[in-house]
Amino acid sequence: MPADFNWAIGGEAGDGIDSTGKIFAQALSRAGRHVFTSKDFASRIRGGYTAYKVRTSVDQVQSVVDRLDVLIALTPRTIDENLDELHEGSVIVYDGERTSMQNVEIPEGMIGLDVPLKSLAEEAGGAIMRNVVALGAACEVTNFPIENLDSALEKRFGSKGQKLVDNNKEAARAGQNYVADEYDHEFDYDLDTTDNDYVLLNGDEAIGMGAIAAGCRFYAGYPITPATNVMEYLTGRIEQYGGHVIQAEDELSAINIALGAARAGARSMTATSGPGIDLMAETFGLIATSETPLVICDVMRSGPSTGMPTKQEQGDLNMALFGGHGEIPRFVVAPTSVSECFWKTVEAFNLAEKYQTPVYILSDLAMAVTEQTFPPEAFDMDAVEIERGNVVDDDTIDEWQNEKGQFKPHALAEDGISPRAFPGTSGGAHMSTGLEHDELGRRTEDTDMRVQQVDKRNKKVETAQEREDWSPREFGNPDSDQLVITWGSNEGTIVEAMGFLEEEGVDIRLLSVPYLFPRPDLSEEINDADDVVVVECNESGQFADVLEHDALRRVKRVNKYNGVQFKADELAEDIKETLEA
Amino acid sequence: MSSEVRFTDFKSDKQPTWCPGCGDFGTMNGMMKALAETGNDPDNTFVVAGIGCSGKIGTYMHSYALHGVHGRALPVGTGVKLANPNLEVMVAGGDGDGYSIGAGHFVHAVRRNVDMTYVVMDNRIYGLTKGQASPTSREDFQTSTTPEGPKQPPVNPMALALAAGATFIAQSFSSDALRHQEIIQKAIEHDGFGFVNTFSPCVTFNDVDTYDYFRDSLVDLQDTDHDSSDFDAAKDKILDSSKEYMGVIYQEEDSVSYEQQHGVTENMSEIPDGAPDDAMDLVREFY
Structure with a gap:
């Protein structure tokens, strides 16, 4: 389990949430920390709420979790939306001078930092920088060297002139100093830096x-x-x-x-x-x-x-x-x-x-x-390797011409792969069509040629199945009887969920499948396992359906379709419950 | 090589299945002659064909060609030309393909002004599906699906083109072989989108817009004092519902093609064996 830290900024759409979040993520990345971000749109109430969340650690992070350590709340609703994720000791930075935030209640056990974001920003050069003031405050709370934030601000605003960069740096320091001067609280967070170079x-x-x-x-x-x-x-x-x-x-x-x-x-x-x-x-x-x-x-x-x-x-x-x-x-x-x-x-x-x-x-x-x-x-x-396949040129085209010198773009090659002649190639002029066609690309309804062309096109898939590597990506314990299968963006979340599962004594094998067609034949793995759970972000279990078809065995399903991606800790629970069901 | 090219080099050995007397024969002959006359050869020519009787043209001509999805011929031609501006691109389709299912693409192809030629073989009928109203059919033209006529005015394709910012608008008649070829040639030579609406009569399903009708009614602009560089004069001709005109109706002399505007000059089929030499710079951008 990485010693991770979870941070977010939330407000109304139009509050500059995304760009502020990105700046903080960039600062962490430049400090040699790993970052995984997510965007949170209204999940419980309809409206303009939006948040940018950052999970960071010195180790690799590849999922979001249901926990929030520091929250910059530009609206009261930002606190309401994140109540489930906030915990005892979480820090909430807000601007008590903002009309809507004047009577805001900080939940019990949490630390509210009332920072006059707008006023401090104005002093530094403009109210528009209030979010950057909040970033400075966050640096102080997390003991994070503010020079990294400077570096991210330079990247973000450098093209707009040094003056703007300097103003933003000043705004950040105003936030940092305000927290240092006004609060003598000891915070639990220490965002260490490393010498690693990362791209974000x-x-x-x-x-x-x-x-x-x-x-x-x-x-x-x-x-x-x-x-x-x-x-x-x-x-x-x-x-x-x-x-x-x-x-x-x-x-x-x-x-x-x-x-x-x-x-x-x-x-x-x-x-x-x-x-x-x-x-x-x-x-x-x-x-x-x-x-x-x-x-x-x-x-x-x-x-x-x-x-x-x-x-x-x-x-x-x-x-x-x-x-x-x-x-x-x-x-x-x-x-x-x-x-x-x-x-x-x-x-x-x-x-x-x-x-x-x-x-x-x-x-x-x-x-x-x-x-x-x-x-x-x-x-x-x-x-990076580039393979262009069977392309003919002026010198090699005659291998693929008929006795009349006509080029055969749909030649019935044994492996199904016919030649390509790029326009401009001498002697390669040919037609292609959505109509069923012969080897020359001309329309045909000849029954034999129809079957040959259909078979030829399908043969290419068979050839690819033989020639290419379609293996799934494998994680966890290869000998476990409990098999989890997924596709797409869930892989990292499940890998992290495995950490939570391990703590509870649950040991799984994960196959993450990047090739959906042609796809690896997993029937042996599926039939050998005691339990099989297919995890995907849809209601019906579309991948589970094709795997059942392939393996002729029913599988269990974990599906999520509320519009929010899986979170590692929540998914660990879901997988455990499904395995036990 | 081009000096040796004859128009028959653009002819495939496939016999057309168009009805005897179909206007499309003449339309295609003029296209082939114009291509040969402008120094092209089958290996540097790309023909994109629509769907319908006219769409068969890709099979009967000899060149690089694609016969694609109904209504999408212009987008295909656009992609071909931009990926290799050295190619001569000619798009051909019918009035249904161009003005009905593909009308949206027509408007945008016109305003984009990619250097290609678009020949619409306009017979004012759906022939391949055996005689239904097309977008250019007359208001009272009775067909199997419009027994009392469409009761809506026909599309005026040239007006559409003019409104969309066309740089070349012409009309030709397949049966007037010489003029048809000349007009297509001018469209090919035009630096930009050369649009030619070609009357290409359907002898089987349209007994109104016939050879005789066009022969009697078409006014050849070359016999008038029409100035094709004059936008207002062109507009008047195009909106004149009392007559049908033949010839180059409008041509913007200082037309600049999309490729020139955007600096698209390379044959994009040529790429290195691996990532570009400086590709790690792309990664470093994300520091």
């Missing part, structure tokens, strides 16, 4: 960075929460490598623009969320039958329909596995952590080009908005 990023950024590393040069998208950050990350960066980002008029267009770029030979992608993936499903079949390598990222959010756009859910698995009419060969990968968002994106591009299929990356909101620290080597660019 979220899942959407990791996907965007993975795309550039993998040679993706073209992105077409339509803004949608929580996938927009992928597009925003690429914009301004991909151009430096000769690429381009285009904002389409809708998702129907976005996926087809991306498809066009892929037909021209670019590594191309689009990213969206549930409502957008519904529109894109129109084109899923075309991508597969025209054998176009395309990466489609679905950053899942709570559905159906508009659902809860800023809430977590893993509800689109069935859509990724089965979406689109007819039968569509495809690959579905699901990163299991922020760093894996990077690596699975790299892998998705290789799979797409080697097998000329659509590859779906299923990410989710919890990863998309989580800022997490990693050593930079976690993104070792030298380890």
